Amino acid sequence: MLFEVRCPGCGQLGWCPCAACVEALEAPEPASVPGADSVALLFSHSGVGREFIHALKYRGERAIARWLGDSLALTHLGLIAMESVDTVTWAPTTAAHRRSRGFDQAETLARAAAKALQVRPARLLRRIGSAAQSGTGRSARLSGPRFSGRSSAVGRRVLLVDDVLTTGATLAAAAAALEGAGAAAVHVAACARRGRDRVPAGA
Numbered sequence: 719m720l721f722e723v724r725c726p727g728c729g730q731l732g733w734c735p736c737a738a739c740v741e742a743l744e745a746p747e748p749a750s751v752p753g754a755d756s757v758a759l760l761f762s763h764s765g766v767g768r769e770f771i772h773a774l775k776y777r778g779e780r781a782i783a784r785w786l787g788d789s790l791a792l793t794h795l796g797l798i799a800m801e802s803v804d805t806v807t808w809a810p811t812t813a814a815h816r817r818s819r820g821f822d823q824a825e826t827l828a829r830a831a832a833k834a835l836q837v838r839p840a841r842l843l844r845r846i847g848s849a850a851q852s853g854t855g856r857s858a859r860l861s862g863p864r865f866s867g868r869s870s871a872v873g874r875r876v877l878l879v880d881d882v883l884t885t886g887a888t889l890a891a892a893a894a895a896l897e898g899a900g901a902a903a904v905h906v907a908a909c910a911r912r913g914r915d916r917v918p919a920g921a
């Protein structure tokens with residue numbers, strides 16, 4: 719049975735994504751995430767790259783999720799050579815986002831990357847105080863998301879994935895929680911790097 723797929727970059731039928739749009743992706747600015755053993759980034763959150771993320775985040779398109787998951791796995795492996803991970807996890811989105819979209823795009827990516835790396839994904843993080851995060855108060859935004867690591871993180875070599883990396887604060891908080899829970903290594907892989915100039919003041 720054939721399924722029609724459409725490129726989220728240009729809308730053309732046939733490949734998701736098409737070769738021309740992959741070629742058009744802009745290289746990400748480098749980013750560091752405190753506490754992470756390595757940081758893999760795929761592309762800049764602009765142009766075609768932004769369309770790829772929107773297809774994942776707002777439309778839940780499976781074909782792009784699979785391609786992004788494969789790409790995260792390959793880019794991560796390219797950075798760390800032979801020293802691979804034994805599980806893949808994600809920083810859970812807010813309960814409000816999960817309810818409105820019906821899924822957590824970070825979890826979707828983590829599952830796709832785990833499949834590509836042939837390891838089991840694991841839910842190793844809990845989000846704390848997500849009610850405050852979904853608020854618009856200045857203090858809520860400044861404090862950033864907080865996470866707690868589950869006891870099952872002990873001794874694990876973890877790949878932590880996310881769709882977008884802006885300041886790196888979310889992933890740094892998640893990496894710290896995993897280390898606090900006893901993870902042996904925390905590597906980070908994110909699809910799109912959003913530049914600081916696009917972040918509203920106080921975010």
Ligand SMILES: [Zn+2]
Binds near residue numbers: 729
């Ligand atoms: Zn295309």
